[in-house]
Amino acid sequence: MTSKPLPSLIAVIDVGTHKTASLLGQIIDGKARMLSFSERRTDGVVKGTVTDLEKLTQCVHEVVNDIERGSGRAVEQVYLSLSGPAAEGERVKGFVAVPAHDGKITAKDVSDAIQSAKRLEPPEGRATILYMRQPTMLDNRPVTNPVGMAGKRLEVNFWRVTMEEGNMRMRVGMVNGMSIKVRDFILASHAAACATASDADKQGVLVIDIGAGTTDWILYYKEHILCAGSIPVGGEHLTNDLSVALRISRETAEDLKLRFGSAMHRENDVNQTIWKDGDKGVGDQQFNRGTITQVLSLRYQETIEFVRKDVLRRLEAIFPGHAVKLDQNMIPSGVILTGGSANLADAAEAVQSVMGLTARVGIPKFENESLRKPEYAGVVGLMAAAITDAPPPVRRPRGFLAQLKELFRL
Numbered sequence: 100m101t102s103k104p105l106p107s108l109i110a111v112i113d114v115g116t117h118k119t120a121s122l123l124g125q126i127i128d129g130k131a132r133m134l135s136f137s138e139r140r141t142d143g144v145v146k147g148t149v150t151d152l153e154k155l156t157q158c159v160h161e162v163v164n165d166i167e168r169g170s171g172r173a174v175e176q177v178y179l180s181l182s183g184p185a186a187e188g189e190r191v192k193g194f195v196a197v198p199a200h201d202g203k204i205t206a207k208d209v210s211d212a213i214q215s216a217k218r219l220e221p222p223e224g225r226a227t228i229l230y231m232r233q234p235t236m237l238d239n240r241p242v243t244n245p246v247g248m249a250g251k252r253l254e255v256n257f258w259r260v261t262m263e264e265g266n267m268r269m270r271v272g273m274v275n276g277m278s279i280k281v282r283d284f285i286l287a288s289h290a291a292a293c294a295t296a297s298d299a300d301k302q303g304v305l306v307i308d309i310g311a312g313t314t315d316w317i318l319y320y321k322e323h324i325l326c327a328g329s330i331p332v333g334g335e336h337l338t339n340d341l342s343v344a345l346r347i348s349r350e351t352a353e354d355l356k357l358r359f360g361s362a363m364h365r366e367n368d369v370n371q372t373i374w375k376d377g378d379k380g381v382g383d384q385q386f387n388r389g390t391i392t393q394v395l396s397l398r399y400q401e402t403i404e405f406v407r408k409d410v411l412r413r414l415e416a417i418f419p420g421h422a423v424k425l426d427q428n429m430i431p432s433g434v435i436l437t438g439g440s441a442n443l444a445d446a447a448e449a450v451q452s453v454m455g456l457t458a459r460v461g462i463p464k465f466e467n468e469s470l471r472k473p474e475y476a477g478v479v480g481l482m483a484a485a486i487t488d489a490p491p492p493v494r495r496p497r498g499f500l501a502q503l504k505e506l507f508r509l
Contacts, residue, residue, distance in 0.1 A: 108134070108172060111481035112159060112274075113180040113287065116144050116312030116333065117439070120478040121162035121177075122470075123170050131482045133467050135169030137162040146331040147183020147313040149269065156273045163277060176280040178485045180477060181228060182287030183313045185266050188327050190233070190417050191219050194254040202249040204237070209246060212255040221261045228267065228284050229260040231324045241321065258324045260286055285484045287477055288317035288327050291437045293487065294480030295461030298322060304432035305425075306461070307406055307450070308476065309440035311335045316406050318414075320429065326413040330405045334440035337398050344394045345386060351375065355391055357442075362399040362449035364392040396449065399440075403453040425454065433457030441473035 109131065112121045119141045124131030139161050143151030167174055193215025195208050212235075221227045233256035234241040237248060245253055271281050291308040292301070301319040308315045310333045317327040337360070342352035359373050369389030376383040407425065414423040427433075433456040436446055441460045450458035462471055463479035470479055 108174075109482060109485050110163075110166065110174045110177045111180075111285075111478060111485060112162060112177050113290070113478040113481055114144065114155070114159065115141055115180075115182075115310050115477065116147055116335065117141055117310065118474075119158050119162055120475065121166050122478050122482055123166040123172065123174065124482050126486060129486060131466075131486060133465075133470075134172065135166040136467070136470065136478075137165030137169070139165075145312060146333075147310075147329065148185060149266070152269060152273065156276060159273055160277055163279065174279055176282040177274060178282050178481055179270065179274070179284050180287040180290060180481055181260065181262070181284040182308075182310070182315050183329050184331055185262050186228070186260050186286065186329065187225070187262070188258055188260045188286075190256060190326070191216050191259045192254055192256045193217070193219075194252060197251055197253060202251060204245040204248050204250060204253055206246055208253055209235075209255070212253050216255055216257055221259070224264055225261040226264045226267050227259055228262050229258075229286060231258040231260070231286070231289065232256075233258055233323045233325065234321060258326060260284075260327075283485075285481055286317070286327060287481075288315040288329075289324065290478075290480030290484045291315070291461070291476040292317055292319065292435070292480065293483040294463035294465070294476040295435050295437055296432075300432040300435070302432065303430045304435060305410065305430055305454075305456070306435045306437065307403070309333055309402065309436070309438040310477075311439065314402055314406060314438075316410065318410060318430075326410070326417060328406075328409045328413055330402070330409060332402050332405060334438070336402070337395050337440065337443075340394050340398050341391065344390065347384070351384075355386065356395060359386075359388055359391055360395045361392045361444040362396055363445040363452075364389070364396040368392045395443070399443065399446070399449050400453050403450050407454055425456065427456065430456055433459070435459060435461040437461040437463075437473045437476035439474040 107126045110123045120138045122136050123134045125134055139158050142158055143154030149155055163174055193212045195212045236254040237245045237250040238252055274281050288308050292306040296304050301322045303320050305318050312333045312335055313329050313331055314333055315329045318325045338353045342349045371388035372385055373388050374383050374385050434450050434454055436450055447458040447460055460473055463476045465479045
């Protein structure tokens with residue numbers, strides 16, 4: 100009697116400005132059972148941009164070693180998150196004039212339209228990393244599956260994510276140094292959405308992931324990704340602003356932010372005096388809570404305003420000549436807020452005041468309670484996205500250039 104093959108293993112690595120997290124899961128009946136988890140402080144990344152490859156590589160190697168020791172399993176391939184200003188997205192589309200006399204769409208017509216979209220070259224010096232499917236249009240009407248339907252013009256749309264080629268080689272090489280293959284890249288904002296948004300939410304929802312150095316966002320409409328983006332502002336800017344305003348160390352500013360900060364400034368805050376240590380003894384420092392909440396709320400709400408303008412800018416590029424509004428008609432599920440800065444008091448209220456939409460803090464859906472926190476939406480969502488979006492495992496060609504060619508498959 101032959102033994103059944105073991106369920107597949109999936110390893111994911113989420114590289115952020117502040118922390119790098121890795122998760123190894125065993126896939127059973129389409130769901131991940133956590134085998135091991137690791138989290139290390141990130142070195143060598145500023146505002147989502149790699150500034151010291153050696154330090155970052157060491158960090159990534161450490162989290163991989165951690166999950167291998169914790170599980171007793173060897174990691175052979177990983178999924179990497181893709182976020183920050185290095186990843187740039189744009190809409191691409193392809194179309195075919197339906198050749199059949201009766202106008203019925205065939206599977207070949209769909210395939211031809213897809214290839215038409217993917218033949219469009221990325222900007223010079225950049226490589227295509229991801230194609231994320233958008234609604235398919237038949238005679239300017241959205242359809243789920245056009246095969247068998249009658250029409251004249253079939254159009255397929257994708258949200259294409261590209262990255263500068265040298266940056267991409269650097270990230271792949273960083274993992275290759277451990278004799279591990281990069282299985283694929285997953286957009287970090289999409290991962291956060293996979294962890295916190297339901298299929299019903301994705302009829303119309305904006306997911307905002309505020310990390311330490313960057314804020315990534317993604318907009319879903321009718322269950323498809325409409326557009327996504329990133330701005331180089333995050334939680335570290337809140338801490339820096341508070342440090343400068345109060346003339347205190349960044350460590351003290353971070354502590355005050357977490358304990359007494361808020362994304363909303365209220366009149367009553369100015370009447371509250373707080374103490375850093377709480378004992379009012381020699382060496383303790385006192386502060387006015389109003390100053391703290393005013394500094395933090397200004398930066399927080401400014402960050403959300405940056406996101407609002409970035410979303411509108413991209414929508415106007417997709418739908419030129421049309422008035423675009425971010426309202427409950429377009430985004431009925433409102434805003435889901437994730438990332439470490441989603442933990443700031445009154446964060447959802449601040450988002451709602453700026454966006455004019457309902458907002459809530461997104462908690463990852465996962466078996467392990469310790470990871471059911473907004474700051475782990477990225478790594479938990481990477482696992483969910485890998486299970487949902489990943490093609491069947493294939494054998495990677497040997498050699499670095501061959502791997503790049505396979506990774507940038509069109």
